[in-house]
Amino acid sequence: MVYTIVVHLQAKPEHVEEVKGKLIEAAEVYRKDQEDPKDETKFCIVERYEKESSQQYHLNNPTFDPFVVPKLAQPMDLTRWEEM
Template sequence: MVYTLVCHLEAKDDDSIEKIKRKLIEAARVYRKDKETVDWFVMQDVNNPRKFSIVERFEHESSQKYHLENPYWKTFDPYVKPLCVNQHIELSRHEELDTSKDVELLPL
């Protein structure tokens, strides 16, 4: 199954929004080419333009190593974190569920 990271970040001020947006677009174009990366999506909240999400999809949990070994990584965090609220990027890790097979629904 696909291993997925979901990252949420928030720009610290209005001046940081466009900088983060451009960096995320640039990063997606770079990281999509990494070995064992299924895709790398970037999104901006429709109600609060300061909030962004990144969905990183890898073939396996171990595939992250190619992402972290990419020389671009050394430029990404130092650029983005100072533009964020409390220099914090919220991260959650997921294993995608196998939706290719039929399942029997359990009673409510």
């Protein structure tokens, strides 16, 4: 079993660059984590949209699925949620 964490955060406008820098620094450290499963066949995509209509437009875009779906070992596991 693999446990996945997806974190959403919003920086204060005056700290955006500092937070970006810390995330880049943290990614370099976490990539070396001994417990990080190194399965190159698995991917996690996180996308955010302000309007549901934008999300629907993206999900119905015919460019991605026809290329990717035939190359997948299992169907995509897509989860959607709305946050305030």
